[in-house]
Amino acid sequence: MSAGGRGPGRRRLGARWRRRRPLRTRLALAVTAAVAFVAVVVCAAAFLVVRSALYEQLDLTLTQSARLAAQREPGAGPGTLAGECRFLAAPACAQVVPADPAEDPRTPGLLPVDPAAREVAAGRRAPYYTDITLAGHPARMLTTDYAKGRALQVALRADTVQDGIAEAAGWLLLTAAAGVLLAAVLGHWVSRTGLAPVTRLTATAERIAATRDPRHRIELPPPGREDEITRLAGSFNTMLGELEQSVTAQRRLVADASHELRTPLTALRTNAELLARADRLTVPQRERASAALGRQLREVTGLVNDLIELARDEEPQPLVEQVRLGPLVEHCVQAAREHWPQVPFRVRVPDAAGGAGAVVPGVPARLTRLLGNLLDNAAKFSPAGLPVEVELAVLAGGPELTVRDHGPGIAAQDLRYVFDRFYRADSARALPGSGLGLAMARQIARAHGAELAAQQAPGGGALFRLTF
DSSP states (O other): OHHHHHHHHHHHHHHHHHHHSOHHHHHHHHHHHHHHHHHHHHHHHHHHHHHHHHHHHHHHHHHHHHHHHHHHSTTOOSEEEEOOTTSTTSOOEEEEEESSGGGOOSSOOSSOOOHHHHHHHHTSSOOEEEEEEETTEEEEEEEEEEETTEEEEEEEEOHHHHHHHHHHHHHHHHHHHHHHHHHHHHHHHHHHHHTHHHHHHHHHHHHHHHHOOTTOOOOOOOTTOOOHHHHHHHHHHHHHHHHHHHHHHHHHHHHHHHHHHHHHHHHHHHHHHHHHTGGGSOHHHHHHHHHHHHHHHHHHHHHHHHHHHHTOOSOOGGGOEEEEHHHHHHHHHHHHHHHOTTSOEEEEOOOTTTTTTOEEEEOHHHHHHHHHHHHHHHHHHSOTTOOEEEEEEEOSSSEEEEEEOOSSOOOGGGTTTTTSTTOOOGGGTTSSSOSOHHHHHHHHHHHTTOEEEEEEOTTSSEEEEEEO
């Protein structure tokens, strides 16, 4: 029970130690262990191959010696045939062993006889090799069949084989040690070079966290040397670029909102202070101040509501439904006519049969706000008496709505900025508004999977195209 209890504890301790080590250390250890394991396995396999080859050569010599001894003494009786193998340079010694121990000669032979040799002599066992000690020296012996009821034993000194195996083991051990050392060096080098982008990424992230400045970037290698970590660093740089743009846009939004709110808030304070001294004002003066205060409150409220709307990134899913664009367009145009009575609106909407495809998933209130902003923008720039043209078409790719006015149009240098928050062209600075209407329209369009684009209309004026 105690041993079983220590096992999981040791495993948890090892896992906790690995988690606490730096990634570079763990990678270096992993590479070192892998290369060292391969080096050790290769050296061990080489040792076994060398040992097997040396013994195979010795066994082949024993087989040839046994054949020569059998040819020289084809019918010799039990006893020693050659007995000088105790010397290293002497030829193989040989002796004949009978199957029956009673037939052994009176003088014992030089080579040991075991029951297995009697079985070979009796024909009940195949020839075999044995490692023995001969006169205090290592030797190898072959026991093979010789004649009926007799076996032949042949032996040779194995000093050279043992020395060769020991020498090979020493060299292979040195090779394995060098391989382990090389593995450690390679592991350290791989961990340093392989994790260098990660180190730079970490340093950049820490620098950004300390300075709160997303303008820092990770230095990337030249093209053509990309790998997974380099792509990770590139993705991190892309993320930093998006973060920098987001932070810049946020700061610009705060600055622009502060600028836009400063004027109406100043006017509000002035009118509030003026109404605080109402006893010194005439009735017409109080009425004008009250009307101005209410108008400025509505402007500030509208600006704040627009900012809140722009802070939304997507539409709430529970409010999404299938919206028929034809009735929605007619409703928005009717509201625009009431708000801009001096501007004529011309509407072209497919009939019920032709407009069956003009159905999109969305939030009706948000789509109404989008179309209302486009119609208000067109009416604001339309000269008196010239119409605002609204057309809904069902194309192969999906419904498309266009809103066109006959005003001054959009200058070429302003086309890329018309959907930016608080942006106003030079021709629109004297007109009412906060510069948030078109930005809000594009955000609502993208939240509904649509694209809103602006362009110069043929013959003059501006054309806004909403494509679902």
